[in-house]
Amino acid sequence: MARPRALCGHLYAHDLEIGLFLKDIWYFGAPGETLAPGAMIHKVLLGEPILIGRDEAGEPFALRDICPHRGVPLSAGKLYDAKSSGCGHTAVECPYHGWKFGTDGHCAEIPSLVPGQDIEVSRIRVRHYPVREVQGNIWIYIADDKRADLAPAGEPPLMPGFDADQRPNIREKMTFSCHIDHAVIGLMDPAHGPFVHRSWYWRTQKSIHEKAKAFAPAELGFAMVEHAPSSNSFAYKILGGAPRTEISFRLPGIRIERITAGRHRVTGLTCVTPVDEKTTEITQSFYWTMPLLTMLKPVLRPFMRAFLDQDRAMVDLQQEGLRFDPRLMLINDSDVQAKWYHRLKTEWQEAGEQGRPFENPVKPTTLRWRS
Ligand code: FES
Ligand SMILES: [Fe+2]
CATH class of the missing domain: 3.90.380.10 (Naphthalene 1,2-dioxygenase Alpha Subunit; Chain A, domain 1)
Structure with a gap:
């Protein structure tokens, strides 16, 4: 971001050198009402493909919408609840080879593996984004550090004078x-x-x-x-x-x-x-x-x-x-x-x-x- 250049006391020419997106901050991701339990949507935020989903208990989550195996958008796959996923927790199944990922981004299953092919499946990860849902808004924290699951600095904004579960009219x-x-x-x-x-x-x-x-x-x-x-x-x-x-x-x-x-x-x-x-x-x-x-x-x-x-x-x-x-x-x-x-x-x-x-x-x- 270029600094404004003073021309005189009242007038500035400003090189609007655009292209910088702030990181380590909360962005509005989606209206809560657009996401039913068990649903996933695909979004692009800050040029990054993001899957926003909601598990069967109503908790929203966000993952990078690219399968780490061969790049297919995970949002085109299926979201299984804890009972039917076969891995004991909610999981997204990639439509290409069926790899399953938990809502925390860890891989839970690779269906093609046979006994003895001991890949450490849980070490395979898709990027996971911290999410908050307040007052009907789903906020996504976009950290600069892609690798770490860092705790967000600060919280998304609240509309003062309205309850946390109040939705927009x-x-x-x-x-x-x-x-x-x-x-x-x-x-x-x-x-x-x-x-x-x-x-x-x-x-x-x-x-x-x-x-x-x-x-x-x-x-x-x-x-x-x-x-x-x-x-x-x-x-x-x-x-x-x-x-x-x-x-x-x-x-x-x-x-x-x-x-x-x-x-x-x-x-x-x-x-x-x-x-x-x-x-x-x-x-x-x-x-x-x-x-x-x-x-x-x-x-x-x-x-x-x-x-x-x-x-x-x-x-x-x-x-x-x-x-x-x-x-x-x-x-x-x-x-x-x-x-x-x-x-x-x-x-x-x-x-x-x-x-x-x-x-x-x-x-x-x-x-x-x-x-
Ligand atoms: S591309 Fe996703 S499982 Fe192969
Ligand atoms: Fe306006």
Whole structure:
């Protein structure tokens, strides 16, 4: 990741040298509801093929989706429960030669072996990833060290004010044709709202006005500290009461927006997950305590999609320019959050390389912009 190069006090040219995916951190892997007990799905995360499965007891697990024998995706095979696997525990059977692997990645059986062919089967392993399922989200820890089953540093984020078994009330997923950095910067960018999301129900261009928001460092990132949201957004108005909102961002690409209005809470979780260098998944989930919103779900869903679609269309358009590898700019103050994102990534990377604790580079600041 290249450092921003100062041109003058307010303008930075920024070599967005993209390609770096952070390791040793939790990534959003899959919505829990997409995985029934006994099911497996294939995903690519950070350019790595990953099998995400759920055993008969409901526990999720993740393995590298490549059989160490001859490379066939294990997710194309069969998942046996402990009773029927023949090896005493849940096992994935490769469709090619039937090697079986436990959910911890250890090989449990090679059917072609005859007595006397004493290969130490359990020493054959497929990479295993630590997994957590909380609040309906399956998180996968991608360690830098492929060999070791290291204990994860830290835990995935929790939506404050909701129980661990609370599931999102609504969820939408979209795929953007860009690198994670462009997706993250695009979603945290405060200046694009009145242009990209211009519509009668959200913003009009006339509604642009000056804003000043206080920011502070937060876990693995920063937060726009709690405040009364802008009066120009209709969506906040339907919540009733005097709404307060807090928006936080944390590495690798997690945005949590908490809105409280009277005794009710609405929390939005946006997870930005890199599939590969040019593909990024955006999963937007909402948790709420308002029965009214649950009733409105059929109406809300198309709005949610339309909103994300506006961002996706802009990112697609941006790709047309990025093909020519232009230099890009990050200006004060509207792009300061993007600058922080780069600093946070660099710090995460350097702290990891130097084996020292992560030091949050963000300082409490008030940012001003018109939007
Ligand atoms: S390729 Fe998987 S068992 Fe041979
Ligand atoms: Fe947007």
